[in-house]
Structures are given as structure tokens and as C-alpha cells.
Amino acid sequence: MSAVAEPLVRIPVGVVVERRRADSPWIDVVWRSVGVLPDEPEMTPWTVIREQDGVTLFYAGSATVDLYRSETDRYRDNLTSGTPSIWIVLSPAEGASPYLLSAVTADPAEGEAFTGAGANLVEAVPMPEVLRRAIEDFIAEHHVEKEFFKRERNRADPEALAQRRHDGGHE
Numbered sequence: 001m002s003a004v005a006e007p008l009v010r011i012p013v014g015v016v017v018e019r020r021r022a023d024s025p026w027i028d029v030v031w032r033s034v035g036v037l038p039d040e041p042e043m044t045p046w047t048v049i050r051e052q053d054g055v056t057l058f059y060a061g062s063a064t065v066d067l068y069r070s071e072t073d074r075y076r077d078n079l080t081s082g083t084p085s086i087w088i089v090l091s092p093a094e095g096a097s098p099y100l101l102s103a104v105t106a107d108p109a110e111g112e113a114f115t116g117a118g119a120n121l122v123e124a125v126p127m128p129e130v131l132r133r134a135i136e137d138f139i140a141e142h143h144v145e146k147e148f149f150k151r152e153r154n155r156a157d158p159e160a161l162a163q164r165r166h167d168g169g170h171e
Helices: 069-079 108-116 129-142 158-162
Strands: 009-021 029-038 047-052 055-067 085-092 099-105 121-126
Touching: 009 085, 009 099, 009 129, 029 055, 029 085, 029 121, 029 129, 055 099, 055 129, 069 108, 069 129, 085 108, 099 108, 108 121
Parallel strands: none
Antiparallel strands: 009 029, 009 055, 047 055, 085 099, 085 121
């Protein structure tokens, strides 16, 4: 049996990435994720969608937004934030395409965790309405309110503190 939980729901999406000419002496172009398409278009990854005024949009490929029962609190926080988002993670690649589509998530904490690897490009993009409704339905079906338990701290032992010597040792 695997220790990794399997998602209860997998929502397929397509990812759109932008390459824009940079106004910088140090770099030529800037890459960033700009959106997700509901469902997976029948296109080859890294197909050019549009080129206009130094900006090129690419279909970067397909991924799934995986939903887990244990993360419903985070999904709910995302939806009630005022700007529901999907986090897209691109990792540098060697070869024909400049980046590898690593992950797409609706979990804000997971999206933030991907920023730990300095080479990843992580962007929060607007969540499409159809995805928002699917996540709302998932939360309604699977969310269980967890009771908050405040932990009590162990009290310091004044006798242990009194036995210390000034040179850092114990008597």
C-alpha cells in the first residue's frame, strides 16, 4: 500500500504561457504563465497560439488539478479570497521547449511550496468559472469541519533552572 494519498478528483486543464520581449539589458525575454483552459485542447505542447507585438502565447501542455479530501480547507480559503487562483509551476528544461510543465494546483500552500526551488516559475492565474464550480462541489461533498484543539505548553521547572552554574554546566 502506498503512503501517498491518491486524489479523489482529477480535473484536466490546458496551460497557456506567454513569452514577452524584455525591456532589460540583462535578459532578452520574460516567460510567465497566463492562464488555464478548462479541459485539454487537442494541441501539441508548445504550440504557438498567437504572436503579436513582441508577445507570443503558447499552449504549454496539459495537466490535472488534483483534489484531495484533506485539503478542502485550503481550497475553500482560495475560493473565498476574492481572487480564486490556480498555481502553475514551470521548471527549466533542456531541449526543444524552454520549460517543463511540472504542476497545476488549486491549493495555495502547495503553490507557495513550489517557490522554494529557485529555478521554478510559479504563477497564480485566475481560476476559470467552470473550475471554481467543480471545486465548490468537491468541497460541499467532502469537507469535514475540524475542531480546533489548543495545546498546553509544559511549564518550566524552576528547580532545573536554579541548578545551572554560570559557566553553562550543571551542579
